[in-house]
Amino acid sequence: MTPSHRTARSFLPRGLLSLALMLVLSGCSPGPVEWNGKDISELMPELAYQLVDEQGNPATAEDYAGQVRLLFFGFTHCPDICPATLAHLRNALREIPEQQRDDVTVLFVSVDPKRDDPEVLAEYTEYFGPNFVGMTGTEPELRKLSQRYRTTFGYGEPDAEGHYDVSHSSAIYAFDREGNARLLLRSELTPEQIAEDLTHLLNEDR
Template sequence: MTRLLPLCSVFVALMLAGCAGNDESWHGKDISGLMPELEFQLKGTNGNTVTPADSEGTIRLLYFGFTSCPDVCPTTLTDLSRSIHQLPEEYQDDVTTLFVSVDPRRDTPERLASYVNFFGERIVGLTAEEPTLRQLTKRYRTTFGYDEPDASGNYNVSHSSAVYVFDRDGNARLLLRPGLSPEQISEDLAQLAQESSP
């Protein structure tokens, strides 16, 4: 038994270490290791090219939508901006929202600019030609599709309803599914900001 004692203590230590490493709990879905890191090259609202380097060191919230979106997109963007406002002051500038329009035919840079400005300052409106968007959505295992236009030319667009959260280093970390409250999102973002504050 005495010979087994060191072994037991090592085992207990390992178990405690295992527990300590596991105390991270999130409201969103943990997608660490399931998805590739943040990478894109898109068009900004003033015609410039935008890459992840432009928001380096911040937590990035990637969301696909379109400006004519009747309910899901405005609700999500409002929730995101509210959750960022609830963060501790020091972290409020550490979160960048990337709104990628998957409807480039209707969403001109001007239209996109006025849309995102409505939801706050640290939100970037982005879009690109359809093939580029297809590549980006494929990278994050999501897609979008268009309905037939109605008589007045309006059409519905199917798109992801989740928000992809990348940490300061650009690693995919969380997927915020619809149904989370701004408070819950805020807690997740604070925890993420804390673990790697610069």
């Protein structure tokens, strides 16, 4: 047997052992999370705002620090998208273990400050449950916040009675406990899929 053959033969068991060890370790290590929503990590800025909440108090992202937060823009006179989306999120929260549910807050930001004062917002969010908090601000403040998350809104022409529609995005932004933008949740996701994503965020190491 030549020296080269002896070398190849002597290293063969060690190579197989290393390969087997790598396979075992890879099987035991948790893989990356397969999100149902769109991963927007490092694509959007962290959660930050200066608004007024449904109690009429100044509101900032520090108010719910340490919680997973969902940000959704809308208005209380919305005939379809807003109530359907908030009801959808309410159903998703019901899928989360009860002991973790209080660690999720839905921030409903009204882009219709002329009609949605704190009292109106409080009455509206009460219907969906204690995890929902309404807030609003001046139009410039709302424009600044919507642009921060690359969305927009607009107002339709008032009718004879002064009623008008408001156009806005249906996107839901999910932020982790540290306030980092993590996911873009769309309406086609089921409550179970949303709950699965939120549970992953809740269970991440802090």
